[in-house]
Amino acid sequence: xxxxxxxxxxxxxxxxxxxxxxxxxxxxxxxxxxxxxxxxxxxxxxxxxxxxxxxxxxxxxxxxxxxxxxxxxxxxxxxxxxxxxxxxxxxxxxxxxxxxxxxxxxxxxxxxxxxxxxxxxxxxxxxxxxxxxxxxxxxxxxxxxxxxxxxxxxxxxxxxxxxxxxxxxxxxxxxxxxxxxxxxxxxxxxxxxxxxxxxxxxxxxxxxxxxxxxxxxxxxxxxxxxxxxxxxxxxxxxxxxxxxxxxxxxxxxxxxxxxxxxx
Amino acid sequence: xxxxxxxxxxxxxxxxxxxxxxxxxxxxxxxxxxxxxxxxxxxxxxxxxxxxxxxxxxxxxxxxxxxxxxxxxxxxxxxxxxxxxxxxxxxxxxxxxxxxxxxxxxxxxxxxxxxxxxxxxxxxxxxxxxxxxxxxxxxxxxxxxxxxxxxxxxxxxxxxxxxxxxxxxxxxxxxxxxxxxxxxxxxxxxxxxxxxxxxxxxxxxxxxxxxxxxxxxxxxxxxxxxxxxxxxxxxxxxxxxxxxxxxxxxxxxxxxxxxxxxxxxxxxxxxx
Numbered sequence: 001x002x003x004x005x006x007x008x009x010x011x012x013x014x015x016x017x018x019x020x021x022x023x024x025x026x027x028x029x030x031x032x033x034x035x036x037x038x039x040x041x042x043x044x045x046x047x048x049x050x051x052x053x054x055x056x057x058x059x060x061x062x063x064x065x066x067x068x069x070x071x072x073x074x075x076x077x078x079x080x081x082x083x084x085x086x087x088x089x090x091x092x093x094x095x096x097x098x099x100x101x102x103x104x105x106x107x108x109x110x111x112x113x114x115x116x117x118x119x120x121x122x123x124x125x126x127x128x129x130x131x132x133x134x135x136x137x138x139x140x141x142x143x144x145x146x147x148x149x150x151x152x153x154x155x156x157x158x159x160x161x162x163x164x165x166x167x168x169x170x171x172x173x174x175x176x177x178x179x180x181x182x183x184x185x186x187x188x189x190x191x192x193x194x195x196x197x198x199x200x201x202x203x204x205x206x207x208x209x210x211x212x213x214x215x216x217x218x219x220x221x222x223x224x225x226x227x228x229x230x231x232x233x234x235x236x237x238x239x240x241x242x243x244x245x246x247x248x249x250x251x252x253x254x255x256x257x258x259x260x261x262x263x
Numbered sequence: 264x265x266x267x268x269x270x271x272x273x274x275x276x277x278x279x280x281x282x283x284x285x286x287x288x289x290x291x292x293x294x295x296x297x298x299x300x301x302x303x304x305x306x307x308x309x310x311x312x313x314x315x316x317x318x319x320x321x322x323x324x325x326x327x328x329x330x331x332x333x334x335x336x337x338x339x340x341x342x343x344x345x346x347x348x349x350x351x352x353x354x355x356x357x358x359x360x361x362x363x364x365x366x367x368x369x370x371x372x373x374x375x376x377x378x379x380x381x382x383x384x385x386x387x388x389x390x391x392x393x394x395x396x397x398x399x400x401x402x403x404x405x406x407x408x409x410x411x412x413x414x415x416x417x418x419x420x421x422x423x424x425x426x427x428x429x430x431x432x433x434x435x436x437x438x439x440x441x442x443x444x445x446x447x448x449x450x451x452x453x454x455x456x457x458x459x460x461x462x463x464x465x466x467x468x469x470x471x472x473x474x475x476x477x478x479x480x481x482x483x484x485x486x487x488x489x490x491x492x493x494x495x496x497x498x499x500x501x502x503x504x505x506x507x508x509x510x511x512x513x514x515x516x517x518x519x520x521x522x523x524x525x526x527x528x529x530x531x532x533x534x535x
Contacts, residue, residue, distance in 0.1 A: 128352035131313050135346040136414070137338055137369030 023219050026141060030149060030215070033142040043147035044154075051113040051148075052155030056162065059108050063163040066100055067092055067170030075179040085179045089189030092171030094198065098263075101164040102202045103250055106209035109156060110242040114217040117148055118238030121221025122231040130222065145218045152214035153207060160206040164199075197262050204262065205253045209246050216242040264289050265310060265422065265454065269319035271478075272305055279305045281478035282319070292448055292455040294469035294486075296462070296500065298509060302478045303458040304349070307424050310456065311344050312337050323422070342370050345415030345453075349427040351407040353399035353414070359386070360395035363413045370418040385413040388450070389443055405436035409443065416447060423447070425457040429464045441467045462501055466490070474500060476509065 070092045075085035121144060124130050133140050168190065175181040220238035224230045257263065265287040272280040279302045287293045295303050308314040310321055312328045321328045323343065331337050353362050360382035367373045367381065382395055389409040399407060408428065415423055428444065429437035441464050448455060448468075459465050465472055466486045473483040474497045482489065482497050492498055499507030 123355075127350055128348045129354055131308070132346070132348060132352040132354070134313055135311060135341060135344065136366035137341065137418075139334065 019223075022223065023215070026145065026219055026222070027215055029139070029141045030145050033139060034146055037142050039150065040143060040147050043143070044150045047148050047151030048155050050116065051109065051151050052159060055109050055112050055155075055159060058112055059105050059159050059163055060166045062108050063096070063101065063104050063167040064170040066104055067096060067167030068174045070095055070100075070167070071171035071174035072178065075175065075181075079179075085175070085181055087189055088171065088175045088179060088181055089168075089186040090193055092175075093168055093190035093194055096164050096167035096171075097194065097199055098202045099250075101167060102160045102206040102209060103246065104167075105159045105163040106156060106206065106213060106246045107243055109152075109159060110213045110217070110246060111239055113152075114213050114242050115235050115239050117214070117217040118221040118224075119231055119235045121218060122224035122234045125222060125224045126227050126230060140222060145215075145222075148218055149211065149214040152210040156210035156213075157203055157206045160202065164202070201254075201257050201262050204257060205250065208249055208253045212245045212249055213242045216245060264324070265456070266322045267306075267310070267319065268322075270306065270309055270316045270321060271318040272302070272309060272314060272316050279478055280309070280316070283475075283478070283480055285473055285480060285483065287454055287456055290452060290454055291470040292444070292457060292468055294457045294459055294465040294472045295475055296460060296465050296472055297475035298460065298500065301475045303460075303475055304426050306475070307346075307426055307456060307458050311346055311424055312341055338369075342418070343421045345418070345420035345423040347408070347411050347415045347423065347425045347428055349430055351399070351411040353402075353407055353411055355399055358396050358398060359402070359410055362399065362410060363417050365414065366418045381417065382413075385417050386410070388416065388447070389413045390439070405432050405439065408432065408436075408440055412440075412443060412447070416451060416453075419451070421453060423453050423455045425455065425459075427459055427461075428457060429459065429461045437461065437464060438467075440464075444468045462503070476500075 071088050074088045074091040078085045078087065121130075121140075124144075130140050133143055172183065172186050175186045176183055217238040220234045220241065224234040226233070265285075267283050267285045270280050270283040271278065279300075283302075283306055285293070285295075285306075295306065297303050305314060309316050310323075310328070312331070316329055319329070323340065326340055328337075328340055331340055353359075354365065357365070360379055363382040363385050364378040367378060368375070373381065379395070383392070386392060386394065386409075389412050391406065391409055391413070394402070394406070394410075399410070402410065412428075425444065428440050432440065444455070444457065445468055447453065457465070457468060469486050471483060472486050472489045474481040474489070474492075474494075476496050482492060482494050484492070489497060489501060492501065495508050499509050
């Protein structure tokens with residue numbers, strides 16, 4: 001019983017270590033091809049459309065309501081304590097720009113575009129299209145991974161900025177119409193206190209998330225095996241791992257940015 | 264010329280190729296026959312460098328694939344091959360003409376302005392026209408195979424490797440593909456290896472046949488010799504009999520698809 005437990009644990013450890021090694025090799029290969037070959041800009045544009053434009057409605061909706069909830073909760077708490085909804089704009093603005101904008105947009109995009117990438121590359125893998133790329137003189141990392149990573153790195157920070165605006169706008173809707181806070185007060189509560197570093201804090205984090213999501217989802221897709229069932233499994237794994245990675249990396253990225261004084 | 268000597272390949276400690284020795288002469292079509300899981304497709308993937316043999320050597324025009332280390336060397340080696348995949352493996356996201364000319368971008372210096380006309384020419388060679396702008400999902404199984412064949416010959420390779428070219432096709436379409444293979448052989452003067460378990464197809468297109476069993480070559484001979492082979496294993500296979508020396512051994516030996524596929528996935532990831 002104990003032997004079986006340790007056996008299973010050992011196997012899990014070895015498999016995880018092997019996957020981590022393969023992942024590192026893929027990242028190294030991406031760096032190699034990025035430096036050594038011409039970027040497939042047409043593919044980058046196609047992926048930017050898929051990742052960026054097609055994710056816009058869902059990012060907008062989720063962050064709009066997140067901003068509304070934040071404003072409502074802040075107003076309610078402030079009302080309960082001070083009989084007045086103080087600093088609603090400050091809380092909504094700082095929360096969205098530094099934390100919720102980058103994290104929410106990253107989570108939504110990994111659920112939507114990340115899953116699509118893993119499913120697409122997984123299907124290509126199990127139908128021999130990845131091997132076909134090798135036989136036709138190119139490398140899947142060059143043709144498939146690099147355009148997706150670049151598309152993520154360009155679009156996710158843009159989506160993050162959109163998320164900031166829609167979240168703050170959602171907060172204003174609740175602040176103005178429900179809490180009765182004048183528009184001027186709401187905006188002053190944000191911009192009287194916010195500095196460029198506050199914006200940069202969230203903006204830089206979205207680049208970290210872009211690299212993490214794109215590489216994880218491509219890796220899960222390219223290592224798919226086992227037909228249609230395998231594609232389903234790798235798609236699920238891509239979403240779960242990339243979302244978890246976003247939340248874990250959020251802490252470490254925040255710690256680094258705080259240490260660098262970008263807060 | 265393709266010269267394979269002592270090629271061995273295992274997936275997760277399960278041997279699939281156990282020492283393959285085959286020579287494919289310039290301009291001939293060698294059909295490799297054998298039951299499912301005997302290692303035919305694995306051997307083909309070793310020849311083109313999609314899989315690396317554990318032991319042995321595969322030398323093509325003096326270049327040994329097992330000694331090539333860098334991606335650039337392997338890419339250079341692969342330039343001389345066209346490969347027809349069992350399920351065609353066309354790129355779903357690209358129209359037919361871009362599928363056909365995909366390799367030209369990476370394998371040749373052909374100007375892009377000529378791609379469209381080259382696609383038309385190659386499609387005409389395989390008996391297709393006016394389908395350049397269709398997507399692979401709009402094609403029948405036979406058309407997909409022919410488009411894949413057009414893609415395989417687009418960069419004018421010296422060698423064409425066919426992995427089960429007639430599998431999944433009706434008998435008439437299978438014969439159309441057989442005729443195409445013979446026709447291309449005559450027109451392009453290429454050297455070909457055809458992996459198949461379709462005996463009708465093998466007899467029709469092959470200049471020589473090699474029978475694989477349990478990862479080893481049992482017999483290499485002219486199709487007429489294979490037809491009257493006295494080797495019990497070959498006899499049973501070409502006659503399609505369920506009773507004989509192969510039956511149980513194939514079932515015992517056949518590596519699970521998942522395992523072989525996982526092994527390939529691991530290797531692909533390692534190569535990267």
